[in-house]
Amino acid sequence: MRLQHDCPECGAETFYRSASTMVQLGEKVKWACTDCDHGFVRINGAVDTGTV
Numbered sequence: 276m277r278l279q280h281d282c283p284e285c286g287a288e289t290f291y292r293s294a295s296t297m298v299q300l301g302e303k304v305k306w307a308c309t310d311c312d313h314g315f316v317r318i319n320g321a322v323d324t325g326t327v
């Protein structure tokens with residue numbers, strides 16, 4: 276599964292789904308940049324930068 280998202284680190288536009296877990300709020304998905312180590316977490320599709 277892939278996601279179009281601009282990477283703030285290297286400028287790449289594709290992220291891949293590196294992990295997902297079920298949490299109280301819903302599905303927590305970890306997305307990682309295909310070109311560098313930058314990543315972020317979304318819960319039910321909403322960006323949650325506080326838990327990266």
Ligand SMILES: [Zn+2]
Pocket residue numbers: 282283284285286287308309310311312313
């Ligand atoms: Zn990147």
